[in-house]
Amino acid sequence: MLKRVRQFIRGMFASLSENDYTFIADYLTKPEFALFRTMSRYDQKHALNVAGYLAENGAGTPLVRAGLLHDIGKAECPELTLVRRSVAVFLEWQAPQEAVVLAERGRGKLARAMAVHRDHPALGAARLETMNVDAYIVTLVRWHQNGEASAEAAADLERLRAADELF
Ligand SMILES: [Fe+2]
Numbered sequence: 001m002l003k004r005v006r007q008f009i010r011g012m013f014a015s016l017s018e019n020d021y022t023f024i025a026d027y028l029t030k031p032e033f034a035l036f037r038t039m040s041r042y043d044q045k046h047a048l049n050v051a052g053y054l055a056e057n058g059a060g061t062p063l064v065r066a067g068l069l070h071d072i073g074k075a076e077c078p079e080l081t082l083v084r085r086s087v088a089v090f091l092e093w094q095a096p097q098e099a100v101v102l103a104e105r106g107r108g109k110l111a112r113a114m115a116v117h118r119d120h121p122a123l124g125a126a127r128l129e130t131m132n133v134d135a136y137i138v139t140l141v142r143w144h145q146n147g148e149a150s151a152e153a154a155a156d157l158e159r160l161r162a163a164d165e166l167f
């Protein structure tokens with residue numbers, strides 16, 4: 001939980017530089033880049049940190065691309081503000097059953113934020129499929145939070161999850 005508080009504070013001051021966008025554009029196609037830019041600044045910075053860390057530690061292009069795109073399911077969701085996502089994390093932690101009910105049957109901005117917060121791996125994977133993104137990257141995005149992907153993806157998935165935890 002303390003980590004979440006730290007993330008929240010960091011998120012309020014997130015910003016990206018020209019150099020950051022140059023790095024991102026090196027790895028993403030134009031449509032992917034355009035979609036990336038629709039994420040909140042906070043999510044863009046987080047994805048950049050994850051991908052940058054992976055690149056610095058010798059990851060190949062597919063894994064770096066997965067790092068940039070892993071939370072793309074949170075794009076185009078203005079309801080997913082820092083405050084609402086903090087509420088989502090808190091409820092999922094303290095009242096998991098109520099969190100499920102709210103995400104699935106609730107109405108309003110908090111319910112939408114909670115549904116996207118929970119389902120963003122599947123939402124992101126589905127979105128990337130429509131853009132003909134490589135199936136391997138779609139797999140990494142789909143399973144980046146939990147669950148088991150193919151044996152082929154297991155090692156990269158572990159690296160992606162570890163990097164995701166760091167930022
Ligand atoms: Fe995620």
Ligand SMILES: [Fe+2]
Binds near residue numbers: 046070071164
């Ligand atoms: Fe993430």
